[in-house]
Amino acid sequence: MRFDLVDLKLFAHIAEAQSLTGGAKRSHLSLAAASTRIKSLEEHVGIKLLSRSSQGVKVTGAGETLLAHARRVIRQLEQLSGDLQEYASGVRGHVRVFANTTAMSEFLPAVLRTYLVNHPDVTIDMQERLSPDIVRAVQEGMVDIGIVAGNVRTEGLEVMPYRRDRLVLATALSHPLAERNSANFIDTLDYEFIGLPEASAIHNFLSRAAADLQRELRWRVQVSNFETACRMIEANVGVGVLPESTAARHAGTMALRIVQLNDEWAERKLQICVADPEALPLFARKLVDLLVEDGLDRQD
Numbered sequence: 001m002r003f004d005l006v007d008l009k010l011f012a013h014i015a016e017a018q019s020l021t022g023g024a025k026r027s028h029l030s031l032a033a034a035s036t037r038i039k040s041l042e043e044h045v046g047i048k049l050l051s052r053s054s055q056g057v058k059v060t061g062a063g064e065t066l067l068a069h070a071r072r073v074i075r076q077l078e079q080l081s082g083d084l085q086e087y088a089s090g091v092r093g094h095v096r097v098f099a100n101t102t103a104m105s106e107f108l109p110a111v112l113r114t115y116l117v118n119h120p121d122v123t124i125d126m127q128e129r130l131s132p133d134i135v136r137a138v139q140e141g142m143v144d145i146g147i148v149a150g151n152v153r154t155e156g157l158e159v160m161p162y163r164r165d166r167l168v169l170a171t172a173l174s175h176p177l178a179e180r181n182s183a184n185f186i187d188t189l190d191y192e193f194i195g196l197p198e199a200s201a202i203h204n205f206l207s208r209a210a211a212d213l214q215r216e217l218r219w220r221v222q223v224s225n226f227e228t229a230c231r232m233i234e235a236n237v238g239v240g241v242l243p244e245s246t247a248a249r250h251a252g253t254m255a256l257r258i259v260q261l262n263d264e265w266a267e268r269k270l271q272i273c274v275a276d277p278e279a280l281p282l283f284a285r286k287l288v289d290l291l292v293e294d295g296l297d298r299q300d
Contacts, residue, residue: 005077007041008070010034011049015067016142018056071141078281093122093283098134099147101202102165102243103270105226108147111294115287122283130201138273144284145291146273150265154273160288162270162295166244169259170251172236178257185241185263186213192220192238194229206241209265230254243268270295 006027014023014034024034042049049063059067081093099108104126112124129137131148138146138157147162148154169188171178177188189210195217196203203222210217220238223229230250233240247258260266272291274280280288 007037008073010037012070015059020057093281095124095284095287096143097124097126097145098129098137098143100131100149101128101200103147104128106243106245107163111290115290119283128201130204138275144280145288147270148273149268149270157273157275158277160272160292162272165268167241167261167266168244168247169239169261170233170242170247171239171257172234173255173257174236177259180259182260182262185209185261188239189215192218194221194232194238194240195219197222
């Protein structure tokens with residue numbers, strides 16, 4: 001039984017997008033061409049790989065098996081390209097990274113800048129996700145590298161320590177909580193919050209933390225970045241929970257009070273996770289090495 005690489009990539013894209021249209025777009029194919037290819041693939045294997053509905057498509061049991069093998073084949077070919085990159089000019093590499101909010105905003109920009117300067121033929125697709133979703137994506141082969149925080153289960157993955165950070169409460173100098181040196185998260189829930197959009201990992205994390213206390217966060221304003229959030233906090237529009245490194249940086253130029261959170265989850269241990277370092281393309285392994293080195297340089 002022979003398989004076409006274009007078909008395998010198309011099938012993986014459709015599965016990830018849960019949409020035939022989305023998968024076709026990612027594969028740079030017309031919808032008609034993509035539909036024909038999937039139909040031919042299903043006829044070739046003699047079984048349905050996708051179940052279609054008005055909400056989109058879902059992978060069948062047989063499709064899950066094909067998807068797992070397709071991802072491995074694609075990753076192996078990417079590794080081949082990476083290993084040959086040292087010898088062939090014009091070959092472009094692509095690294096997929098999922099990270100939590102703190103890593104995305106505080107730690108990765110400087111590392112990726114160094115990496116991209118030294119690897120001009122490599123592109124990086126970096127997206128923000130919650131840690132459990134990041135682990136799942138790495139396990140399923142959807143991404144090459146994950147940066148996670150907290151006590152998240154990472155069975156079957158290679159895990160390396162990266163950075164440490166804390167989540168802290170930031171308030172205006174005149175806010176009632178500003179008089180404290182530390183507070184429990186539950187004590188902050190009587191006040192209105194400034195936060196990032198609902199799609200951000202930290203927004204979802206804090207909402208879950210409040211739900212665990214059978215409470216809800218009272219979002220006063222949601223803004224696009226931490227700097228704007230800090231300006232709103234400085235103006236006493238609300239309080240915010242931020243990475244300590246972020247809060248400390250902005251407290252240098254704004255009138256903010258940083259209050260430590262006593263909750264166990266406030267201590268953040270960031271980790272790098274990959275499915276199999278040796279199976280990564282060479283250019284992706286070099287990024288992992290750079291991240292590990294960056295973490296070692298910042299250890300206390």
